[in-house]
Amino acid sequence: MPETCIPDREDVIKSNIGLVHxxxxxxxxxxxxxxxxxQAGCMGLVKAADAFDYSRGLRFSTYAVPVILGEMRRLxxxxxxxKVSRTLKELSIKVNREREAYIRKHSREPTISEIAALMGLxxxxxxxxxxxxxxPLSLTSExxxxxxxxxxxxxxxxxxxxxxSISLKEVISLLPPEDRKLxxxxxxxxxxxxxxxxxxxxxxxxxxxxxxxxxxxxxxxxTG
Numbered sequence: 001m002p003e004t005c006i007p008d009r010e011d012v013i014k015s016n017i018g019l020v021h022x023x024x025x026x027x028x029x030x031x032x033x034x035x036x037x038x039q040a041g042c043m044g045l046v047k048a049a050d051a052f053d054y055s056r057g058l059r060f061s062t063y064a065v066p067v068i069l070g071e072m073r074r075l076x077x078x079x080x081x082x083k084v085s086r087t088l089k090e091l092s093i094k095v096n097r098e099r100e101a102y103i104r105k106h107s108r109e110p111t112i113s114e115i116a117a118l119m120g121l122x123x124x125x126x127x128x129x130x131x132x133x134x135x136p137l138s139l140t141s142e143x144x145x146x147x148x149x150x151x152x153x154x155x156x157x158x159x160x161x162x163x164x165s166i167s168l169k170e171v172i173s174l175l176p177p178e179d180r181k182l183x184x185x186x187x188x189x190x191x192x193x194x195x196x197x198x199x200x201x202x203x204x205x206x207x208x209x210x211x212x213x214x215x216x217x218x219x220x221x222x223t224g
Contacts, residue, residue, distance in 0.1 A: 009123045010112045012049045012060060019061060020045055023068045030076070037072050044071030046127045092129040095119070099130075171218055179214050186211060 020041035027037055048064035098119055102110040112130070116123045172183055178200070185191040185199060186207075197207045 006054050008113065009049050010127070012052075013045055013112075013127055016045060016049075016061065016064060017042075019064055020068055023065060023072060026069070027072055027076075032075060036075060040071045040075045041068045044068035047071070049127075050122070088129060091125065095121075095126055095129040175214065179210070182207065182210060183214055183218075 020038060023041050024034055024037040028034060044067045045064060048060070048067040051067075052060055052063050054060075095115060098115055099110055102114070102118070110118075112123050112126050115121075116126045119126070172180055175183065182196060182200060185196045186193070191199070193207045193211070194204045196202075197204045200207070202210075
């Protein structure tokens with residue numbers, strides 16, 4: 001059996017940061033600043049990169065999106081603040097000192113992997129420590145004349161659709177087998193309620209009622 005090729009964690013985090021933006025946009029306008037949502041999502045991305053098992057043959061994004069969304073939902077439960085532990089704060093200070101020393105010596109920004117190697121840490125630990133020390137990104141900017149303008153955060157609509165699709169498939173997979181089959185036939189198989197009823201041994205009215213209940217349940221799970 002061929003050995004599973006595990007990509008560099010720093011590359012995984014950088015290449016999937018768009019998922020964090022996509023997930024953060026799901027919660028816009030619900031009372032928590034976008035910067036806080038993004039920071040919580042970054043922590044989720046780092047956790048996902050640290051725990052993902054490449055040998056299972058799943059796509060990383062399939063695993064990461066629920067973890068990212070979970071960190072954002074935790075933010076709502078915790079009252080809208082990203083809590084940073086004392087241990088993480090102390091590690092953040094040490095990591096930043098190492099980073100500054102590296103810049104002075106080599107005249108360039110070190111990679112996460114380089115800092116991790118110098119400190120004998122996991123890249124995930126370094127990434128989380130650096131993330132916790134970053135100031136929130138201001139969504140406004142001021143020009144030379146003192147005029148303030150809004151900064152747009154770029155996001156590809158394709159990534160947002162992917163994140164929504166992954167989240168939907170995730171909650172559908174948790175449905176009881178019969179409910180999952182009904183939704184699959186109706187929304188992925190293009191079947192009418194009558195056709196679905198015939199295939200499941202139900203009446204069209206039963207399918208209609210069950211479908212409404214299932215969709216209501218899915219909406220609650222997707223919106224937290």
